Amino acid sequence: MTSLTVAVPHEQLAEDVRARLDPSLDIDVVLWDGADAPPRERIDLVVPPYMRQGRMLARLGEIAPRLVQGQAIGFEGVEDRLPAGIVYANASSVHETATAELTLTLILAAQRRLDVVIRNQERATWDSIGTPGLADRRVVLLGYGGVGRAIARRLEGFEAELVPVASRARDEDGLRVRGIADLPALLPTADVLVNALPGGAGTRRLIDDAALSALPDGALLVNIGRGPTVDTDALVDHVRRGRIRVASDVFDPEPLPADHPLWSLDGAIVSPHMGGRSDAMRPRIARLVAEQAERLARGEEPVNVVIRT
Structure with a gap:
């Protein structure tokens, strides 16, 4: 079993995160968008889909992740949908x-x-x-x-x-x-x-x-x-x-x-809610997810934590 598992919603983000991870750390990146059952019994870090995270938030109780890393800066209404014991970080520095x-x-x-x-x-x-x-x-x-x-x-x-x-x-x-x-x-x-x-x-x-x-x-x-x-x-x-x-x-x-x-x-x-939708998002969200995964793997505190239920 790997020391840390990260779930991201699509393959592009998975590839980008893998390319930025410290190879000396035992971190596995898997795909999961919340539509189906989680691919692992234990997932340490979960990244919901951008602007469509409700479905995944409803399933977090099945895996009790150590951290949920949102892809947006805003997080109003998220706390009401999280099960107890969840730590949620927003995407400050990305958008x-x-x-x-x-x-x-x-x-x-x-x-x-x-x-x-x-x-x-x-x-x-x-x-x-x-x-x-x-x-x-x-x-x-x-x-x-x-x-x-x-x-x-x-x-x-x-x-x-x-x-x-x-x-x-x-x-x-x-x-x-x-x-x-x-x-x-x-x-x-x-x-x-x-x-x-x-x-x-x-x-x-x-x-x-x-x-x-x-x-x-x-x-x-x-x-x-x-x-x-x-x-x-x-x-x-x-x-x-x-x-x-x-x-x-x-x-x-x-x-x-x-x-x-x-x-x-x-x-x-x-303008149809496109403030964060530039090409800068792709490398910046990957960098943040990789940093959070490395922090968890090293036993360090994650950044950008905005909710603890």
Whole structure:
């Protein structure tokens, strides 16, 4: 029997993890996506499928793994589905860069009105429009965790004023991070409001009608955190009236129904929850899984632990 068994959901990840493992350690990588019975009676480290981990979480009691390594940063609702005695780690270090890239893409696309430009291209219409741009704009960044910090680093070269906001005020990375209690006073000053908050009861509909009403006319909301953080009905109302604009990667509900007004409203850019879906994910998730396996094999504590049931 091997000293440690790792289960991953597909062969590509298995190959990538095997290529990164220390050959001096006795670690076996097997395939399991949760659809069928576990391939071993004992599996030490389980990696559920990306964005579809519910089926596997329901079967963890059959093998009682030492660690479950998720492939996403978010983990809201996971604890309620885990049996007792499970340790769960999220995928911090995997998606921050790609999510920050998409955030800047959404900001720039909206601020330079590429949504209008692309529609004009489809009609072969030459219309050199003026746009708000990003330079000299105030960006209020709601959330200053791993993703928020990655966004802040990428905003440095755009000559915009950055105001990060987190649960508590502090000085970090040479920036003055404001506390969440300051948000009502900051919203009327925001040209761009970026939501990078995690999900959960504490952030649900934090950006409600009152918050959206506090934004100045023409402001842009960019949501790359979680869909339920925003009151969707209130958002639709504000965008429909031309009060504000939105460029969002996450929604409530999700997937966004085909008949939802956000698909067709002027001033709305819809991105289908693809923040972490860049080619950078493949080597980064493999590196993290290999590191976790090696830590367990050496008797060390895993990183990124967010839940212990």
